[in-house]
Amino acid sequence: MSMEQERKLKNGNLIECTNVCKAFETPEGEYQVVKDFNLETRENEFLVLFGPGQCGKTTIINMIAGFERVTGGSIKSQGKEISKPDPSRGVVFQSTALFPWMTTMGNVEYGLKMAGNKKAEREKRAQKYIDLVGLQGFEKAFPVKLSGGMKQRVGIARAYCNEPEVMLMDEPFGALDAQTRYLMQEELQRIWEAEKRTVIFVTNNIEEALYLADRILVLTNCPATVKKEYVIDLPRPRNLVSPEFLALRKEITGIMDSTL
Amino acid sequence: MIKKKNISDKTINVACACISIGAFLFLWYWGTAFTKLGMLIPGPVEVLETVTAGFFGKVGRHSILVHVGYSMIRVMIGFIVGSVFGIVLGLLMGWYRIAEAIFNPLFRIIRPIPPIAWIPISIIWFGLGENAKIFLIFLASFSNTTLNSMAGAKNVDREVVNAAKMLGANERQIFTTIVLPASVPSIFAGLQVAISSSWATVLAAEMVRSSEGLGWMIVAGMNNNDMLQILSGIVMIGVVGFILAIIMRKAEDILCRWNKSGN
Amino acid sequence: MEEKIKVKVNHLTKKFGDLLVLDDMSFNVTDGDLLCVVGPTGCGKTTFLNSLTKIYDITEGEILLNGQQVNPKKQNIAYIFQGDSTMPWLTVEENVRFGLDIKGLPETKKKEQVEKYLEIVGLTKYKNYYPKQLSASMLQRVSIARAFATEPELLLMDEPYGQLDIELRFKLEDELVKLWKLTRTTVLFITHNIEEAVYLGNKIMILTNKPTTVKKTIVNDLPRPRDIAAPEFVKLRNQVTELIKWW
Numbered sequence: 001m002s003m004e005q006e007r008k009l010k011n012g013n014l015i016e017c018t019n020v021c022k023a024f025e026t027p028e029g030e031y032q033v034v035k036d037f038n039l040e041t042r043e044n045e046f047l048v049l050f051g052p053g054q055c056g057k058t059t060i061i062n063m064i065a066g067f068e069r070v071t072g073g074s075i076k077s078q079g080k081e082i083s084k085p086d087p088s089r090g091v092v093f094q095s096t097a098l099f100p101w102m103t104t105m106g107n108v109e110y111g112l113k114m115a116g117n118k119k120a121e122r123e124k125r126a127q128k129y130i131d132l133v134g135l136q137g138f139e140k141a142f143p144v145k146l147s148g149g150m151k152q153r154v155g156i157a158r159a160y161c162n163e164p165e166v167m168l169m170d171e172p173f174g175a176l177d178a179q180t181r182y183l184m185q186e187e188l189q190r191i192w193e194a195e196k197r198t199v200i201f202v203t204n205n206i207e208e209a210l211y212l213a214d215r216i217l218v219l220t221n222c223p224a225t226v227k228k229e230y231v232i233d234l235p236r237p238r239n240l241v242s243p244e245f246l247a248l249r250k251e252i253t254g255i256m257d258s259t260l
Numbered sequence: 261m262i263k264k265k266n267i268s269d270k271t272i273n274v275a276c277a278c279i280s281i282g283a284f285l286f287l288w289y290w291g292t293a294f295t296k297l298g299m300l301i302p303g304p305v306e307v308l309e310t311v312t313a314g315f316f317g318k319v320g321r322h323s324i325l326v327h328v329g330y331s332m333i334r335v336m337i338g339f340i341v342g343s344v345f346g347i348v349l350g351l352l353m354g355w356y357r358i359a360e361a362i363f364n365p366l367f368r369i370i371r372p373i374p375p376i377a378w379i380p381i382s383i384i385w386f387g388l389g390e391n392a393k394i395f396l397i398f399l400a401s402f403s404n405t406t407l408n409s410m411a412g413a414k415n416v417d418r419e420v421v422n423a424a425k426m427l428g429a430n431e432r433q434i435f436t437t438i439v440l441p442a443s444v445p446s447i448f449a450g451l452q453v454a455i456s457s458s459w460a461t462v463l464a465a466e467m468v469r470s471s472e473g474l475g476w477m478i479v480a481g482m483n484n485n486d487m488l489q490i491l492s493g494i495v496m497i498g499v500v501g502f503i504l505a506i507i508m509r510k511a512e513d514i515l516c517r518w519n520k521s522g523n
Numbered sequence: 524m525e526e527k528i529k530v531k532v533n534h535l536t537k538k539f540g541d542l543l544v545l546d547d548m549s550f551n552v553t554d555g556d557l558l559c560v561v562g563p564t565g566c567g568k569t570t571f572l573n574s575l576t577k578i579y580d581i582t583e584g585e586i587l588l589n590g591q592q593v594n595p596k597k598q599n600i601a602y603i604f605q606g607d608s609t610m611p612w613l614t615v616e617e618n619v620r621f622g623l624d625i626k627g628l629p630e631t632k633k634k635e636q637v638e639k640y641l642e643i644v645g646l647t648k649y650k651n652y653y654p655k656q657l658s659a660s661m662l663q664r665v666s667i668a669r670a671f672a673t674e675p676e677l678l679l680m681d682e683p684y685g686q687l688d689i690e691l692r693f694k695l696e697d698e699l700v701k702l703w704k705l706t707r708t709t710v711l712f713i714t715h716n717i718e719e720a721v722y723l724g725n726k727i728m729i730l731t732n733k734p735t736t737v738k739k740t741i742v743n744d745l746p747r748p749r750d751i752a753a754p755e756f757v758k759l760r761n762q763v764t765e766l767i768k769w770w
Contacts, residue, residue: 053659053688067422087428097423101441101518111427114437142518162427177685178716179564179767204688241760246752253690 014078014166014198015041015064021072021223022059033059035223036073041166042215044196050209051219052257057202060224061170064200065091077166087111090159092169096151098143104130104154105139111162129157132191149180156188160195169201173208182240185211189237206249206256211238221257228255302488307495310488319489320480322472328500331462331473334390338397338465339458345398346405346454347447353406354413355439371403375461379468393465400461401454408450412443445519448512455508459501474500527554529709530593530677534584537574544570546734547584552677555707557700559720562730563767568713571735572681575711576600588677599626601670603680607662609654609669616641616650618665622673640668643702660691664698671702680712684719696723700747717767721760722749729766739766 022034033056041047049057062068063075066085075082077089098107105123108130112122130139133153143151152172159167172188173181185208192199192212203209209216216230230252234244285304292303314324322330352359353367375396386392416439424438466475474493481489530552537545544567552558562568573579575586576595586593588600601622602608609618616637623633641647644664654662663683670678680699684692700723703710714720720727721743729738741763745755 052690065422065426067425085422085425087426089426091423091426093419093423095417095419097417097419099420099424099438099441101444110424110429110437114424114427114429114433144518158423158427174686177564177682178714178719180715206689241757243752246757250752256690 014043015039015200016076016079017060017064017073018076019073020060020063020070020075022056022063022068023071032223034063035225037225039200039217039226041198041200044198045214046192046199046201046212048209048213048216049200049202049219050206050216050252050256051204051224052221053204055204055219055221055257056224057204057219058170061091061168061200061202064166065089065168087115087162088164089166089168090162090164092152092155092159092167092172094171094174096143096155098151098154098158100143103140103142104135104146104157107143107154108157108161110158126157126161129161132160132194133157134187147180148176149184152176152184153187156191160191160197165198167197167199169199171202171204174203174205181205181208186237188212193236206253207240210234210245210248210252211240216252218252218255227257302491306488307491311492311495314492319477319492320471324477324492324496327472327474327477328496330470331466331475332500334393334465334473335397335458335462338394338461339401339455341394342398342401342458343405343451343454346402346450347409350406350409350411350447350450351413351435351439351443354410354443355416355435360410367403367406371407375400376464379464383468388469392468393462393470396465396468397458397461401451401458404454404457405447405450408446408453409443412446413439415446416442445512445516448508448516452505452508452512455504456501459497459504463497528552529554529556529589530711531587531590532575532584533587535574535581535586536583537570537579538582543734545574545581546736548736549584550728550737550740552709552711553726554709556726557703557710557712557724558726558728559724560711560713560728560730561715561717561720561763561767562735563732564715565733566730567733567735568681568730571730572679572713576602576679598677599673599675601673601675601678603663603666603670603678603683605682605685607654607659607666609662609665611654614651614653615646615657615665618654619669619672622669626673636672636674640672643671643705644668644698660687660695663687663695667695667699667702671706671708674706675708678708678710680710682714682716685714685716692719693722697748699723717760717763718751721745721756721763722751727763729763 017037017039020034020037021032023030023032025031037060039047049060051057059068063070064077064082066082066089069083077086099110102110105126109122109126112125117125127139130136133156135150135153135157138146138150143154146154155172173184176184189212201209201212210232213230213232216232217226218228218230219225220227230248232248234242234248239245288304291297292301311324317323319327349359349363349367353363354360378396378399379392382392382395386395420442421434421438424434429437462473463475463478466473467479470476474497477493477496478490481487481493528551532548532550535545535548536543548571560568560571570579574581575593577593588594588598591598593600610621613621619637619641620633623636628636638647641650644667646661646664646668649657649661654665657665666683684695687695696719699710702708712720712723724743727741727743729741730736731738741759743759745753745759749756751757751760
């Protein structure tokens, strides 16, 4: 390992994207979705990828997760090329992707069970995260009985329970109504403060991005690449209507690509 | 509030079922009692009497209940063996592309052949005993469960599979903890069809020389020109088939609790 | 200016069995209002809407439109929902024309209306496209053109922009305001998004949690176009948030 790489690891550069490209073959020819995308995460930072709908953000997350392969450049996790999904990276999906035939407990402890942990041990750890996301009392409920916000809490607890080093969140609150969304943003902020992790969070909602982020990468519309980087150092928890917040919101919305 | 509504819905359904069955029985009764139809078939009252008499007395060598029992054992063996094979093969074909490539062409050729067409072959292969009958029922349940299990495994939500991979599940674990349970609702849809067609096939199966069972009752009735016996056999096939379907539905309700929403 | 009452709701009450969902709601909508209705999540919003449109029978009370019992079959009420409600087998132009065909207007009048509203929402260029070829925001524009083209007595909108990017949302909201000013149609706009309600409405009606009743109606006379960062805007937004906040 080179000195440079060692330095990066020490600084918590868990995920490193270098000139990442992704193209899909279509009948009309090659379709470029991501082009020369670069990213380096810092330790325990909340990093937001912000861009218009369908701009290729999800493809980036899928590649970091290991669901899809890059067609150019490289994505490394702790210095190693990413080739397939791995429990060291947790994913929270917009669709929640809960296992509907399992209870809250069953969903949350799934990763530990697959790894062969003993029942008592995994239930203890799962319970810790169920409590953390505020779902005590719903351990035995199946997902169909839970509201949208509660399902996403299960999704967050499930990803956390594997104690991954990086959390990837792909528009987790995109399907929720505006008010539940505010509530979940406050909750996620609380959870992240309690259990610090490096988070890469994808959204097309500027308020959400500004409320949560340490750093925002504004992406261009398809093909996606970094247009501008913002370091957000407003004190937390943030006030959605403070003049500084609204000014930043206006500025970032202004440089965002239109999808019309 | 939702519960209340369900109960009233259920009551309406039961009431409608009673009315339609009642109307059918009445038409049957009226037709046989007052029109020329009476010369062709006996009325419901006589059939009911024959069935009741059959419960306590004998039709051929056994009472009706024993005939039902014989048919039931054959159906159950054929159905269970056929379903197990069908579920395993279907899930494999739905999940692993290579399994589909190997088995699907063969399966597509065999599937459209009706069970009755297999009678001669089954006799040549298995002789005239129980095995030939069970084989026919096996075929009837096998193709239905295979098809539905395959559809179930094919339609497993990719995102859910990704979630499992992300949490560290290996290939085998994904098959047993994700693909299998996710396919349960469509497997049950297949079993539902399979149990009905297995039961319907019992008649064909028992045409292959037998001396007991509901199929035999009908075949024997035909040979003796005993319309009452034929109709008793038909009525019993219908009633038992109906009961089996209800049992399957209940089993599904219990196993697929997670699939039902509502409070 | 003389104010004509368009919709009058008296003691609207809806029960499902023993469960009280709407509790004795009374309010008026003045002719030409753009009334934004906001309430906490799970506040019986859907029941409220379905009662207004007579999809549900109401338990008690009455709803009057132009002084008559509301009846979507006889009165011209248009709806726009969150999802796409265009008909995939019709072109954009045919979709907009659809509402007019039902009304049985003369051909020239129909043509005129369709062209006028397609122009306003900026879809003239796309009139021969099918819905599948359009983006989500364009589909919402088709719905809006279709609704306004019928010149409805009342337009009900149920979170039509809930899933759109913020910037698109503002564009469509501006367009709605433009259409509303032009036609003076009475609009009832239901949303969970407080900022959207403050941005759009000339009145804001705040609902309570279940059993739902009207908590307060606020007149919103901020000048347009509105600036979401202006102190008066923020003040009003905070005021509404305080009245709703459940989380």
